[in-house]
Amino acid sequence: MTGPLLIERIEARILDIPTIRPHKLSFGAISRQSPVIVQLWLANGATGFGEAATIGGPSWNEESPESIQHAIEAYLAPALIGQDGRRIEAALARMDAWCKGNAFAKSAVEMALIDAVARTLGVPAWQLLGGKRHESLPLAWTLASGHIERDIEEAHLRLEQKRHRIFKMKIGARRPADDVAHVSEIARSLQGKATLTVDVNQAWDGNTARRFLPQMIDAGVTLIEQPVAKWNVEALKTLTATLGDRASIMADETVCTPQDAMRLAREQASHVFSLKVAKHGGLLRTRAVAAVAEAADIGWYGGTMLETSLGSAASAHVFATLGAQHHGCELFGPQLLVDDIVTERMAIADFELQLPDGPGFGVEIDLAQLERFDRRRAGLQATHIDLGQATAKA
Structure with a gap:
């Protein structure tokens, strides 16, 4: 791989996937997960995928699926479009400069970038x-x-x-x-x-x-x-x-x-x-x-x-x-x-x-499954943790 490997496009979508049973924690219970899936394209045609999942929306920390998607679309993707995808640490620093905090959102983008670069090289990410x-x-x-x-x-x-x-x-x-x-x-x-x-x-x-x-x-x-x-x-x-x-x-x-x-x-x-x-x-x-x-x-x-x-x-x-x-x-x-x-x-x-x-x-990645669980397609609303089930704890 010689010369720059430019980042061409980044997209994020929220999925809603039910769980096999309620999953109970000290702060509530969840019956579905709403991961944010990121897809990143390089100029050479390679694509990579990343994910950021929260537990119970923003109940585990300050970020929610909705805020993660917004941070990626409004700030992180514009920060990286046209940048050299080989320079992963530089990409992290650029995301930090454009958007403070938002660790979950940045992790999903970095994950997709590493996946795309590794696939370009034909090697496992490790x-x-x-x-x-x-x-x-x-x-x-x-x-x-x-x-x-x-x-x-x-x-x-x-x-x-x-x-x-x-x-x-x-x-x-x-x-x-x-x-x-x-x-x-x-x-x-x-x-x-x-x-x-x-x-x-x-x-x-x-x-x-x-x-x-x-x-x-x-x-x-x-x-x-x-x-x-x-x-x-x-x-x-x-x-x-x-x-x-x-x-x-x-x-x-x-x-x-x-x-x-x-x-x-x-x-x-x-x-x-x-x-x-x-x-x-x-x-x-x-x-x-x-x-x-x-x-x-x-x-x-x-x-x-x-x-x-x-x-x-x-x-x-x-x-x-x-x-x-x-x-x-x-x-x-x-x-x-x-x-x-x-x-x-x-x-x-x-x-x-x-x-x-x-x-x-x-x-x-099974693209049909992405479409199946895509919140925009299903028309579901934001995931909320059931605080009422907290008393049953697990």
Whole structure:
């Protein structure tokens, strides 16, 4: 490839895809996902796809599908049209200059650009991201139906299928004592068969976490994600120091930028970082956060925003380039959706997600599926999280 590889066109669309069951979190429940799918064309005719998914519209952070689409169409696409697509870091800097923040929107555009350039070269995306260090990653499943019997049945089915033996439970919407009872019963059912993690999604204050997390650890929980508000680094630090010999504390919403990662490392406020391509602002910036983790002897976990197979494959490519100090990944989003937008999903074998090695992200987009779920075609309104179901938590 010689000479500039100009970016010719960028388009974004919102999809609305139902989930196979309600997915309950501390702040509500979702019954459909609304990812923003970006398509980018290079002047040589190559095209690439990217994705930014939120959970419950703007309920997880400040960006929504509608704001992501607007940022791309109004600011990010005009910033990049006519620029050399080979200069990916320069493209990120240009997007930063034209539009502050909007990490999710920028991640989708960068993802599409990397996919297009990798396809031009005929190489898998991991080859542009430092080279893979893993062929596959242990794959977690989230138990978030809100019902003990259903969660236990779901977990045992996944074990029998050899798809998952790491399970995360979403908690924080109910009374803490009820959450402890819920987690403990499921932990007893899975004892000796699987690893159990809990995600509080910022729902507790420091005192509540200090009181109830030891009970969950006694029940068998080994990894605890974001038990307190993202700003509450002091509480994270205390929990990391006091519970560290019994379980690991994982930061999620608290660690978005490399600067966030540096602060947590300096404060020794986390044992693990949950990495998510969208919140970090792209694949290259995910590697930057991971580099801080590796330098500070902090582990990493491959998180999800419940993307389709497109975003999940992109995440898998960058996670495959990271170090050995990891706790697996949870790129199960495609399994939670009633259908997908690719012709073939990534394979799962012996409890691990297999890295696709084709050109780009190794998955092929089904254009008919894009049309099928396109919000403009379906005439659906914006996705809203059902806050009323928060009391059922998962």
